Amino acid sequence: MNGLSKTMKLLMGLTFVGMIASLYMAFIYAPTEMVMGNIQRIFYFHMGAVWVATIAFTVVFIASIQYLRKQTRFWDIMAYSSAEIGVLFTTLTIITGSIWAKPVWGTWWTWDPQLTTTFILWILYIVYLILRSSAGSDVKKAKFAAVFGIIAFLDLPLVYASARLMRGISPVVFGGRGGGIAPQMMVALLVCLITFTLLYIVLLKQRMDIEEMKDEVTRMKLEEAL
Amino acid sequence: MDNLSYLFWAHVIFWILLFLYIFNLVGKNKKLQKELEALKNSINKTKEEKLTWQKQGVN
Numbered sequence: 644m645n646g647l648s649k650t651m652k653l654l655m656g657l658t659f660v661g662m663i664a665s666l667y668m669a670f671i672y673a674p675t676e677m678v679m680g681n682i683q684r685i686f687y688f689h690m691g692a693v694w695v696a697t698i699a700f701t702v703v704f705i706a707s708i709q710y711l712r713k714q715t716r717f718w719d720i721m722a723y724s725s726a727e728i729g730v731l732f733t734t735l736t737i738i739t740g741s742i743w744a745k746p747v748w749g750t751w752w753t754w755d756p757q758l759t760t761t762f763i764l765w766i767l768y769i770v771y772l773i774l775r776s777s778a779g780s781d782v783k784k785a786k787f788a789a790v791f792g793i794i795a796f797l798d799l800p801l802v803y804a805s806a807r808l809m810r811g812i813s814p815v816v817f818g819g820r821g822g823g824i825a826p827q828m829m830v831a832l833l834v835c836l837i838t839f840t841l842l843y844i845v846l847l848k849q850r851m852d853i854e855e856m857k858d859e860v861t862r863m864k865l866e867e868a869l
Numbered sequence: 870m871d872n873l874s875y876l877f878w879a880h881v882i883f884w885i886l887l888f889l890y891i892f893n894l895v896g897k898n899k900k901l902q903k904e905l906e907a908l909k910n911s912i913n914k915t916k917e918e919k920l921t922w923q924k925q926g927v928n
Binding site: 734853856 | 876883901904905909
């Protein structure tokens, strides 16, 4: 992409190096899990996707509140862009989770509380994207989408709480019943989470740039017509 | 499928979807940059033409 700032180039470089490091950590550095075997190595990228989706939907929540408060296009663009990335990574979460579940649980999908709330979250943000894209430059519809983005976020704490409070089969990695992983696995996971955070920042900036350019095109077309 | 093939396919799908999204972003970005450039040129050309007409009108 043209016109990238030095910071963005640095972030992209770090993300690339981080991805190579994450692959190394997930496939070579991390020990093989005793019960599940190599299939458990999906965990590192699966959790990375979960992490990005969580950040993305939190940003949608904050940006939507800011948009309703300040009514500036910047926050609207941020919420919309972040929701798109959130939906992509929730899709990746569901797919990788499903592939992981088949050999471990014996099924591609089960209506476990955490899986069900994740599925609802995914649907809610797809609806948000449809609402927001149909709003275009209509401020009233954009505000409605922002309110929907705030309400949809309420499902996110449920996803995390469901694994801990309800009787499900999803594993709990941090705290709660049966939590905890080997120190080497934790290091590998942390490398993945840092890399995926960088990836999210890069994707969000690029996605927001596209929306800003679309606005600029609309403004220039008007200028040309006058 | 054994465990390794599940691991393989999970990563294949993961990377394909991620790269599709990134290529989509790059494509949109390039298209919009071209559009912006064309619009800038068109606006500048119109401004120059207007200036020329104004000068001709004065002379």
